[in-house]
Amino acid sequence: MSQVAPSPVSPLTRLRRRTFEILDGAVVDRASHACEIFIASLVVANVIAIILESVQDIHEAYEAYFHIFDLASVVVFSCEYVLRVWSYSEKYRGEGDSPWRGRKEYIFSPFGLVDFFSTVPFYLQLLFPGADLRVLRMFRLMRIFKLSRYNSAMEDMLEAIKSEWDSFSSALFLLMISCLLFSSLIYIIEGHDQPEVFPSIPAAMHWFILTIISGWGNVDPVTYVGTVLVIVTQVLAIALAAILTGVVATAYTAQVQRREAIYEMEVREVLADGVVTDQEKQALKVLQTKYGMSDEQVDAIARQVNAEKAEREKAEREKAAQG
Numbered sequence: 001m002s003q004v005a006p007s008p009v010s011p012l013t014r015l016r017r018r019t020f021e022i023l024d025g026a027v028v029d030r031a032s033h034a035c036e037i038f039i040a041s042l043v044v045a046n047v048i049a050i051i052l053e054s055v056q057d058i059h060e061a062y063e064a065y066f067h068i069f070d071l072a073s074v075v076v077f078s079c080e081y082v083l084r085v086w087s088y089s090e091k092y093r094g095e096g097d098s099p100w101r102g103r104k105e106y107i108f109s110p111f112g113l114v115d116f117f118s119t120v121p122f123y124l125q126l127l128f129p130g131a132d133l134r135v136l137r138m139f140r141l142m143r144i145f146k147l148s149r150y151n152s153a154m155e156d157m158l159e160a161i162k163s164e165w166d167s168f169s170s171a172l173f174l175l176m177i178s179c180l181l182f183s184s185l186i187y188i189i190e191g192h193d194q195p196e197v198f199p200s201i202p203a204a205m206h207w208f209i210l211t212i213i214s215g216w217g218n219v220d221p222v223t224y225v226g227t228v229l230v231i232v233t234q235v236l237a238i239a240l241a242a243i244l245t246g247v248v249a250t251a252y253t254a255q256v257q258r259r260e261a262i263y264e265m266e267v268r269e270v271l272a273d274g275v276v277t278d279q280e281k282q283a284l285k286v287l288q289t290k291y292g293m294s295d296e297q298v299d300a301i302a303r304q305v306n307a308e309k310a311e312r313e314k315a316e317r318e319k320a321a322q323g
Contacts, residue, residue, distance in 0.1 A: 020087035023080070028285040039080065043146045046073050050140055070140075074122040077143070081115045111149050118143040156259075160251035167247045175212070175240055182233050183208045190226045194219070212237040264301050 021027040022035050046069075053059050053066050084106055091102030106112045121139040148155065161168055183204035191198045197219050198204050207219055211233050221227045266284060284298075 016087050017090045019083055020090040023084055023087060024091070039076075040147055042073060042076060043143050046070075046143050047141065070122065074119050077115065077119045081119065084112070084115065111146075114142055114145045114148075118146060156252060156255045157248070160248060160255045163255065164247050164251035167251075168244070171240065171243045171247060174243075178236055178240070179205055179208050179212075182229065182236075186221075186226065186229055186233075189223055189229060190219075190221055193222045193226075208233065212240065260301070263298070264305065267301055267305050 022032045025032050025036065049066060049069055059066065085103050088102040088106040089099035091105070092098075107116075117139060183201050186207065187198050187201050187204040191204075198207070210216070210218060211230070216234075221230050263284075270284060
């Protein structure tokens with residue numbers, strides 16, 4: 001029975017696939033690593049430039065250089081965005097998959113939105129020359145979030161909050177109830193003596209939020225009961241901060257352990273047949289990069305899996321010898 005030869009891949013398709021591998025880190029090699037370092041370094045340089053540009057003397061002295069650097073950065077980031085949209089059609093190459101499936105997934109993903117809005121301020125400034133530069137600069141600072149693509153810390157944090165949302169939402173609900181209760185009490189107690197400070201419950205809520213965040217609401221109570229209430233509010237702020245920190249810290253630790261368990265499971269599957277192919281090595285390397293695991297962690301997992309496999313083989317040999 002004759003076999004149908006696979007259709008040849010066009011040079012454009014190979015170029016698009018290679019572009020996707022480099023930009024997305026689907027293959028960990030020198031090119032993808034160099035691209036990652038270049039984009040990350042450019043993002044850091046942009047953030048530093050935006051900060052320095054906010055200093056009036058530096059801005060006036062080097063305004064032309066800042067503009068040239070921003071122009072070059074926008075060109076790079078715009079090309080990166082266009083290349084990602086173009087190459088993400090390679091993410092899903094199964095039969096019946098649309099090329100726009102991967103593209104739409106990227107465009108509307110958090111990373112895609114960050115990539116888009118990090119370049120929009122430059123074009124808005126061209127379209128609207130009189131726009132407030134401070135507002136545009138704030139949008140340009142969104143470029144710092146591009147670093148999240150190369151570090152899983154923010155993703156881990158969001159996943160941790162999502163996994164412990166019941167506990168987290170309970171703490172937020174307690175904070176809301178406390179805000180309403182203590183704001184009403186301070187308004188009733190201090191409102192007559194300090195009407196300019198506590199003219200209403202919403203104004204008292206502003207005091208409560210400042211007290212929770214900073215430990216002091218910029219107001220000194222003038223009554224004994226008000227002083228006691230402020231002390232209780234400060235103690236409550238410490239307690240709520242401890243609860244929220246404990247919930248997030250526990251969930252974050254669990255998320256990291258979950259990722260290590262997933263990687264360990266992949267290592268066990270690779271070593272199950274005793275043969276590690278180049279494709280399997282590449283897949284493990286990509287997974288290591290995605291999860292942000294160090295070489296020491298990977299080596300420790302591999303040694304543990306190999307030791308357990310050796311013990312099982314030894315036990316099987318002893319059992320066979322006894323039988």
